[in-house]
Amino acid sequence: MQIYGNFGSGNCLKVKYIADAIGLPFELREVRSRSGETGTPEFLKLNPAGQVPVVILDDGRPLAQSNAILRYLAQDTRFIPADRYEAAKVDEWLFWEQYSHEPSVAVARARVVYDKQAVSDLDPNLVMQGNKALDLMEQALTDRTWLVGEAMTIADIALLPYTRQAPQGGFDLSGRPALLRWITACENQLGLPAFSAEN
Template sequence: MRIYGDLGSGNCLKVKYIADALGIAYDWTDVISGTGATRTPQFLALNPAGQVPVIALDDGRTLAQSNAILRYLARNSRFIPSDDFLAAKMDEWLFWEQYSHEPCVAVARAHVVYRGGTIADRDPAIVARAEAALDHLDRALDGRSFLVGDTMTIADIALLAYTRLSPEGGFDLRTRPQLLRWIATCEHELGLPALGNAAQQQEQAHG
């Protein structure tokens, strides 16, 4: 399998996280967003939407959209509940992530990290939606180790990527203790290095 992606993108990191967790062999091809690399004829032949991530299977078939890729790679694994209702609750979080979390948390981060903007001049409407999304996650994790059931699912992986990077976009996770605990739990579960103290990230973001 080959993964086409940008390691600065949370959507692409999701795919790397699940492939690594399941020991799926892959080759990685860097396709950096914002450079025109997703608009070449060669890339558009893989994904006419011109977006990363994309996976190309050994038989030549391709699949795009990060959460669809998560669902495909994690099929028949411990990351998808066998209980039908819990699997539906997992999907509920996947849909929410793409509609109410990624479009604001990721966009606010991109403004700072990729577009050279400042925290102060982020779009207030996007910031408000992002803060609300992070608060919702924090509340949902109160008294829970993971979002669905008692074990990690791809719902956690889908939401971990951009939540973990959110301090780079100016979001203060120090006021969200459940999120910090969950991030640390997910990092341990996936064998990821600790991203760093949230306070330090916040100071760097404002620096």
């Protein structure tokens, strides 16, 4: 499998995490969105939306959208519950992540890390929406280890990258103990080093 993207992107990291977790070898084809590479005719043949990540499966077919890739790669593995309701709850988190979490938490991080915007200059509404998303996760995880069921699923993998990178966008996780415990549990499950905002 080939992954077109870069691991500075949380959406691309999701694909790396699931591939590593299920022991699926891959080759990274470095593509950076801000360089214009995703707008070339060659790339647009792979993904007309001009976004990373895109994977090229072993049979040559392309697949885009990080959470669609997660679902495809995790099919028939322990990362998607066998129970239909729990599987639907996983999907619930996947849709929420792209609609409510990524557009605020990831965007704030991108403006600070890539656009060199001061945290104090971020749009207050963007910050409010990011904190609202992180608070919802804190509440959901207060009495449980994982977002769905009793084991890690692709819901956790989908939300991990940008949540653990949230301090880079100015979000304070120190007052969210359940979220911090969850991040540590995910890192332990996936064999990741503890995240540092300075990374």
